[in-house]
Amino acid sequence: MKLGWIIGKSLRQHSLSTGFAVVSIALGVALIIAVVSLREQTHRNLNEAGMGVDAILGPKGSPLQIVLNGLYHMEEMPGKIKWTYYRKVLSNPIVEAGFPFCTGHSYAGFRVNAVDQHFLTNFEYQPGKTFSLSTAEGGEGRLFRALDEAVAGWAVARELGISPGMTFNPVCGVASGPVHKNSITFVGVLAPTGTPHDRAIYIPLERFYTLEGHENVASMATDEQYREISGAYLKIKRVRGGALNLNLQGLKYDINQSTAAQLVIPNEVLPKLMAIIGWVDGALFAVALLVTGLGTMCLLVSLVSALRERRRDIAMLRFIGATRRTILGLVLTESLVIALLGGLLGLLLGHGLVWIGSLYIKAETGLLFSWLYLSTADIWLLPGLILLGLCAGLFPAMQAYRLGVLRNLRPLS
Amino acid sequence: MVVDLKGLVVDYTLGRHPFTVLDIPAWTLPQGAQVAIFGPSGCGKSTLLHIIAGLMAPTRGTVVICGEDLGRLSEPELDRFRANHIGYIFQEFNLLQGYSALENVLLGLTFSTLKPDRLLARELLARVGLSQRERHLPSELSVGERQRVAIARALAHKPTLILADEPTGSLDPHHARDVVLLLQEICREHDCSLLTVSHDAEVVRSFATSLPFLELNRAFHTPPTVGGDG
Incomplete structure (x- = not known):
């Protein structure tokens, strides 16, 4: 509770860079969710379309x-x-x-x-x-x-x-x-x-x-x-x-x-069709991974720059009793919170993209795509975000962990 | 005794040249005492406060604060000790800029064993005359008001010992006198000991007990200014 308050304050204090990091991660996550969901539903639909006809x-x-x-x-x-x-x-x-x-x-x-x-x-x-x-x-x-x-x-x-x-x-x-x-x-x-x-x-x-x-x-x-x-x-x-x-x-x-x-036999031909169009979703998936990677970099840069601004604040927290581990936990949790917020926004955006895509695909092919479809990307989202948050937060967290109290509380004048 | 120093020696190395900045054979501060230590800038006064606060380890000697031998405590234990027993007031206040006056006071007990108590924090702010400024950020307060917030923060976790490092260094003489008197009053009310270091003769005169630092410290020299050392 106490630490949640400090994390909330820190996120609000750097709302611009936090917001930028959240949006960057959200875009990457949204693209991954949309690409994976549409790909899996395409596979499913093609297979189902073939199932009626041996x-x-x-x-x-x-x-x-x-x-x-x-x-x-x-x-x-x-x-x-x-x-x-x-x-x-x-x-x-x-x-x-x-x-x-x-x-x-x-x-x-x-x-x-x-x-x-x-x-x-x-x-x-x-x-x-x-x-x-x-x-x-x-x-x-x-x-x-x-x-x-x-x-x-x-x-x-x-x-x-x-x-x-x-x-x-x-x-x-x-x-x-x-x-x-x-x-x-x-x-x-x-x-x-x-x-x-x-x-x-x-x-x-x-x-x-x-x-x-x-x-x-x-x-x-x-x-x-x-x-x-x-x-x-x-x-x-x-x-x-x-x-x-x-x-x-x-x-x-x-x-x-x-x-x-x-x-x-459709079930023999359809995989060939998927192989032909597979490079498209492969390329889209690569772009989505790239965007997510950039989002992670944004998060890292945001945390590092926030840390530079907050060196004195962190030193003061240490002075009034926060242990090194507490500071490490604060920065890592902050990173996780930003990653999870980005992930949540990306989840909504991604399913929104699937909804828009489903309207277009239905109009063009008659195939039904569900925006609520739970794809592999949805299942791996939470562990992926935790990993992303920890990876992005580790470096600034270690910097904060090693921060010297007295050196950073020197009089400014 | 709140502070009990024995054979305290602190050596520094600046470049290749080692020198002793503190050499205090023995010194104690009784419970409830209010003492001002004075001396010129750079003579090791702040270093002494850092040692007492457990932020630095001496090269030799024992430092017993509130009955606890700091030399026997690990770093996390020292952090917890400071969070529960020591209140610290800086020359430059060191208020967290994104936090309101009330939140800065609440921060003072965030890492202590006490529960965050908004009522207590409000009472402290009222006591230092800032009940109308609770929601103001440090940037919206005058320097005198900021130092009053810092005093309230130092007292929030009900410490046994308040350490004040040049507490009036950033204030004009009128505000400086007010702040020192307020600090002394509040420490008496809360039954906590007060150890102030200052080079300001006016501040020192307002204390019943004062001590020339060069008398306390046997390391007679004037070292070059070392980081954080007042």
Whole structure:
């Protein structure tokens, strides 16, 4: 209590340098928390996005392009695959279910994907979780029943203000292109899933082939021999313990040896994606460490300069009975208090940054990031700050410890 | 006896030249006594106070203060001893600049075994005539007021012995006389002994007992000024 009073007075006495040190540390901590939280949540989200899809059957081309198009509604599919080939793969004993889709259309910047109703009722975007239209969960309306009906993902509906009864005309192409004359009515809005599926509009598969301007492929709607699809999500049977059937690699090998299609396993491709973008968060993390290092230096400089100003005060404290250890403890505690204050401010700022980032990421990708997510950085924050405070405070504390009483109480005149 | 010195010798080395600054065969200060030691600047008066306060160890001899042989105490024990038994008044006050008058007085008992007592601190400030200046910082007080705060601080932890090192050195003669009289009165009220060193004849005359330092100290020479040594 007594020492707390002296520390409080000292911090107030040097409020400018204390404030500067607190802000410097806070900036570093905020950056570390934001970078680590966003990185971990990105990993988690990418893994979860892949969890709903064990494998994607797609055309020959870049596996990463197929994953980006199939799971994240980005890029374009490099081609088409035959429906008959998809059916053949579907009949493989290790394949539990398949969800065919056609991509290549858009509306107001959002992808319009053609799927069968089976996708909207049975596809698990996370283990055990299927799409819902329940108003209690944030959805509304019903599934499409007719060709000119569509269901909007939650983020699309929110951003475009879509509600059941509204209509739209799909654009041929993912950026710009001719607008199809078919007017399609939204009949439902999916409840939020926190996955990129929130950022797409879903129309019936048959509608894809019969859109105005698609006359050359209209027969695909009825003739399965000629039908083509962009790809299909595959659910693979589990073996005991929930692991994927080991024969998946055999199936992948067989398919990839053929010229008809390729099988892409998202959980194999996503780490490559993370490796590609990993240097960015590595660089950001390095910058965050650098800023924290500078914050620590600010704290050290602040303590040393405060100590120079306070030599007489400290000598006086020693004179009136403070032991060397007490003085050591005072300076170290002061350093710890500044580090902890900076850490607390950084914690709030960091989570604030994550909140801002989550809004942007949600708008761009549909992925849900939580500003309350407890990352590794949060867990290590307290011990890290204690270490930082002790490191920064040790040198000035030792200087204060060694301070000569009589030498520093010499008359000024 | 509050102070009991025996065979006290303090040697200094300045460059390569050692010299003796204090050589006091025996000297005592009874409980409740008020004594002024006077002598010219640089003759070792402050060094004697530092030895009695336990801030310096003599080269030889024993220093017993309030029944405690300081030579047998470790540095932390000396710090605690000072916090509980010694009050010290400096020529330049040495008030902590960021602390108000009241807080400076409270600091006086921060490291003692007594609990911080704001009421006592206020009473002391009132006693030295500064009840209206409790919240003022040292920079907002006159030099005379600062020395009164220093007196209140020296008394806050109810010491047995007050050491005053040129307590009026920074004051004009009028304030100097007031401060010395106040100090003597308060020490009597609190039943503590007072040992003052000064080169000011006016201050010395106001004490019933005074002692020429050169009579007490057998080290007859005038050494060059050494740090902190008055």
